[in-house]
């Protein structure tokens with residue numbers, strides 16, 4: 001553990017629902033000022049974890065510490081934290097200003113100071129000052145999201161928890177808000193703890209990501225670590241399309257494909273590796289003129305091509321399997337569908353995982 005005390009610590013935290021562990025023995029430290037995202041598929045335990053962190057639920061066992069103090073039994077309204085929900089829970093018949101000022105009002109702040117702070121927060125959230133008197137229901141979905149965040153910031157919490165706040169918003173606006181949220185995090189220097197089922201969303205915003213599966217935290221790392229060094233097949237498949245080949249390490253030092261018997265030059269293997277999966281991201285696969293141009297090569301048939309905006313994805317059928325290759329639009333592959341093609345990769349561009 002680092003010398004600096006984490007703002008939030010989980011020690012063997014577990015939550016049981018009957019015999020089922022929704023959150024199973026989680027140990028985690030979150031640093032002050034960090035943007036930490038918990039990501040995982042539906043039912044993996046994200047909401048249960050966030051509810052315990054925010055004080056809406058108590059762990060069955062283990063401890064949650066806020067700056068070293070045990071807070072397991074401190075209710076949500078007594079914690080210096082604030083939750084931003086997907087369903088925004090704004091007051092529908094009030095103005096933007098009244099919504100943002102609500103926390104300041106219950107704290108007994110004077111109207112002038114409340115308004116000044118609300119306008120300051122609206123500025124931070126890029127809401128026009130003229131919206132101060134606008135009915136919140138006349139705002140767009142994205143604007144309401146910003147009002148909700150401004151109101152959460154008005155509480156001046158030490159930690160903000162976000163429960164999938166962008167999941168009901170259309171793709172283009174979501175992409176804009178993801179970047180804005182990252183900017184707001186940087187400007188406010190608050191600790192953000194965010195949950196989402198989208199690793200893509202987590203990648204854009206987070207300092208660190210914790211990947212959950214069946215109640216367990218299976219990997220914690222920077223977006224770069226999670227993308228380039230996944231520790232399991234599950235994590236590697238969680239972000240975009242990926243090529244996964246079941247392999248075992250032979251006494252000849254080569255990887256043997258369990259399905260086709262083909263042999264591949266391995267990347268650095270985890271200690272004691274015998275069986276597992278070779279993972280190759282689509283952008284690391286190359287179309288070759290000769291098999292000798294890369295450490296590893298396979299031959300197959302080009303059978304599909306998809307435009308993905310800035311990239312083009314090619315599918316190459318090799319035996320019973322399909323390899324996915326991606327190229328930048330400016331550097332497309334010039335082959336035709338049904339052509340016989342050679343694709344390959346250098347050993348160090350692949351990853352070996354043990355399950």
Ligand code: ATP
Pocket residue numbers: 017022040041042043044045046047048049197
């Ligand atoms: P989603 O992305 O679908 O919201 P999640 O990762 O947030 O999923 P949780 O809602 O934390 O997952 O649920 C984790 C597990 O705990 C699931 O199997 C769920 O059915 C179970 N669970 C959650 N809350 C309760 C409850 N109050 N009583 C019983 N089981 C529960």
